[in-house]
Amino acid sequence: MSTLTPAAPRNTVQAPAGNTGSRRRGKTRMDPTRNSTAAGIAAWLLALLFASPVVWMILTSFHSETDAATNPPSVAATLTLDAYREFFGETSGVSPWPSLINSATASILSTVLVLVLAIPAAYALSIRPVKKWTDVMFFFLSTKMMPVVAAILPLYLFARTVGALDNIWFLILMYTSMNLPIAVWMMRSFLAEVPEEMLEAAQIDGANLLLILRKVIAPVAMPGIAATALICFIFSWNELLLARVLTGVVAGTAPVFLTGFVSGQGLFLAKVCAAAVVISLPVLFAGFAAQDKLVQGLSLGAVK
Amino acid sequence: MTTATARISRPGHTAAKPARTAKSRERALAWARRAPLLPALVFLIVVTQLPFVVTLIISFLNWNSLSPTKTAFAGLENYVTVLTDPDLRQAIFTTIILTVSVVLASLLIGLGLALLLDKKFIGRGLARTLLIAPFLVVPVAAALIWKHALLNPAYGLVNGILTWLWSLFGSATPPQLDLLSQAPLAAVTVSLVWQWTPFMMLILLAGLQSRPMDTVEAAQMDGATPWAIFQHLTLPHLRQYLELGGLLGAIYIVQNFDSVFTLTAGGLGTANLPYAIYQTFYYANEYGLASAAGVVVVIGTIIVATFALRTVFSLFKKEAAR
Numbered sequence: 340m341s342t343l344t345p346a347a348p349r350n351t352v353q354a355p356a357g358n359t360g361s362r363r364r365g366k367t368r369m370d371p372t373r374n375s376t377a378a379g380i381a382a383w384l385l386a387l388l389f390a391s392p393v394v395w396m397i398l399t400s401f402h403s404e405t406d407a408a409t410n411p412p413s414v415a416a417t418l419t420l421d422a423y424r425e426f427f428g429e430t431s432g433v434s435p436w437p438s439l440i441n442s443a444t445a446s447i448l449s450t451v452l453v454l455v456l457a458i459p460a461a462y463a464l465s466i467r468p469v470k471k472w473t474d475v476m477f478f479f480l481s482t483k484m485m486p487v488v489a490a491i492l493p494l495y496l497f498a499r500t501v502g503a504l505d506n507i508w509f510l511i512l513m514y515t516s517m518n519l520p521i522a523v524w525m526m527r528s529f530l531a532e533v534p535e536e537m538l539e540a541a542q543i544d545g546a547n548l549l550l551i552l553r554k555v556i557a558p559v560a561m562p563g564i565a566a567t568a569l570i571c572f573i574f575s576w577n578e579l580l581l582a583r584v585l586t587g588v589v590a591g592t593a594p595v596f597l598t599g600f601v602s603g604q605g606l607f608l609a610k611v612c613a614a615a616v617v618i619s620l621p622v623l624f625a626g627f628a629a630q631d632k633l634v635q636g637l638s639l640g641a642v643k
Numbered sequence: 644m645t646t647a648t649a650r651i652s653r654p655g656h657t658a659a660k661p662a663r664t665a666k667s668r669e670r671a672l673a674w675a676r677r678a679p680l681l682p683a684l685v686f687l688i689v690v691t692q693l694p695f696v697v698t699l700i701i702s703f704l705n706w707n708s709l710s711p712t713k714t715a716f717a718g719l720e721n722y723v724t725v726l727t728d729p730d731l732r733q734a735i736f737t738t739i740i741l742t743v744s745v746v747l748a749s750l751l752i753g754l755g756l757a758l759l760l761d762k763k764f765i766g767r768g769l770a771r772t773l774l775i776a777p778f779l780v781v782p783v784a785a786a787l788i789w790k791h792a793l794l795n796p797a798y799g800l801v802n803g804i805l806t807w808l809w810s811l812f813g814s815a816t817p818p819q820l821d822l823l824s825q826a827p828l829a830a831v832t833v834s835l836v837w838q839w840t841p842f843m844m845l846i847l848l849a850g851l852q853s854r855p856m857d858t859v860e861a862a863q864m865d866g867a868t869p870w871a872i873f874q875h876l877t878l879p880h881l882r883q884y885l886e887l888g889g890l891l892g893a894i895y896i897v898q899n900f901d902s903v904f905t906l907t908a909g910g911l912g913t914a915n916l917p918y919a920i921y922q923t924f925y926y927a928n929e930y931g932l933a934s935a936a937g938v939v940v941v942i943g944t945i946i947v948a949t950f951a952l953r954t955v956f957s958l959f960k961k962e963a964a965r
Contacts, residue, residue, distance in 0.1 A: 382759035390773040395800050486941065488916070488917045488921065
């Protein structure tokens with residue numbers, strides 16, 4: 340399986356210059372992926388259709404409540420930041436900041452914990468593998484397949500008994516366990532890319548483990564670590580069920596805040612859109628940053 | 644890897660030492676190998692496997708936290724209730740319908756999009772980015788947008804566009820949809836298909852781009868039609884990617900809670916098992932019953948997961964053999 344990023348193979352076909360240019364061009368003529376106007380138009384129409392809810396969400400968030408609630412829609416209405424002011428509690432006095440900070444805390448700290456646990460584990464599954472390492476891999480994967488609802492009641496009862504309900508640290512541990520299998524699978528596939536000859540050469544030169552980790556493994560694995568971190572961050576940030584059950588007023592995360600946000604009183608459409616935009620922004624940034632490795636993470640490292 | 648293993652575990656000078664020391668040394672080395680793995684393994688067992696064992700135990704109890712004195716062993720009573728109670732049976736049915744329809748629809752649309760994106764056209768990178776966008780909206784936020792900004796019968800975008808289109812032809816009585824109250828399950832399905840199509844598309848696109856182009860070119864030279872190439876070369880190659888996407892998608896969508904919770908609050912026959920379980924223990928306080936329903940979900944997931952694991956394993960073996 341190719342280690343190239345999804346877009347890379349096509350780029351080589353596109354390369355116009357260089358001494359391989361004429362040969363490439365010859366191939367391009369045969370290539371079924373040659374410029375296709377019809378496919379381009381169809382793809383663009385569908386892309387716009389799929390993106391339209393997101394575009395509409397962003398546009399509506401900059402409209403006033405009265406302009407947002409019209410039929411037919413007022414596309415060209417005046418833009419305003421009122422909805423954002425409302426979301427940040429200008430009139431209600433209810434600030435979303437505590438929940439956003441809780442979300443950031445839970446997502447970032449659980450991601451750090453995941454990496455601390457997953458990187459050594461992946462090392463013991465790829466570079467210096469334990470016996471039956473494939474069995475261990477599939478054990479990790481099987482835990483991810485167990486639905487959260489099947490374990491949530493004992494976790495809830497445990498948290499209530501020890502007084503960990505509405506405690507961000509308990510949520511952090513839950514998110515760590517939720518993302519650890521994915522991270523182990525991803526990290527293993529990245530560490531497996533470290534060339535064996537380089538490891539052997541370093542060992543023969545008498546480099547110690549720390550030096551090997553820093554000089555040989557880290558440079559190869561760094562992009563993988565970054566992608567793993569971004570994907571774990573997204574999953575934690577998005578999570579609702581655990582947060583809904585295990586947190587309340589103190590440790591409630593942004594998705595929990597969002598579910599209690601719609602009062603059903605009066606006009607609130609622009610405000611909901613503004614809230615959705617603000618809460619989705621970190622995920623949009625993280626997602627686009629990890630775009631090339633997104634498939635690998637979502638398929639648990641099975642597809643590159 | 645195996646050559647490295649042999650070299651590390653048998654350094655030259657240990658051969659000269661007595662057999663017993665060599666053996667204990669070997670054992671120590673094996674533990675040194677396992678050590679980095681243990682924290683992650685122990686942590687996962689404690690946080691995911693132990694609670695499930697407790698769920699299994701509670702599922703055999705008659706336990707409602709509102710009347711704690713009546714807690715007693717219930718045998719299979721909870722399981723009988725899960726399978727006979729009309730609401731819970733409906734939840735099982737809803738879960739299956741929702742999962743199957745979302746997975747199939749998003750796989751088909753995802754396949755179409757992946758085939759289009761595999762072609763070269765102006766702005767392909769940007770189109771790909773736009774297509775990923777639905778997957779990068781926080782699921783709760785996406786569900787709220789679908790509920791209020793798109794599907795709201797009075798001022799949602801869908802009805803807004805219908806009004807606008809009809810007014811172009813001078814009609815003042817456009818058809819208006821009210822999916823949320825007339826076909827709530829369809830509303831949940833549509834919003835989930837919108838969110839999951841990018842996932843399928845990305846996996847299938849990766850599959851398409853890993854396809855060996857020389858055989859495709861050879862087939863073209865021999866005058867094979869595009870449809871024949873798709874049928875006999877592309878589709879067989881994509882098979883395992885289709886399986887992987889479908890099964891991973893199924894595992895995620897069976898567990899869906901956010902959309903049902905936000906879009907319909909489980910009303911009008913849209914409550915799937917995760918939502919029903921949440922209601923049963925969080926509001927009805929029926930701990931035993933909720934646990935039994937949880938075990939049923941796990942059994943269902945295991946059935947799907949066995950297939951998923953096999954697919955992942957075949958891809959994994961290929962990659963490991965690389």
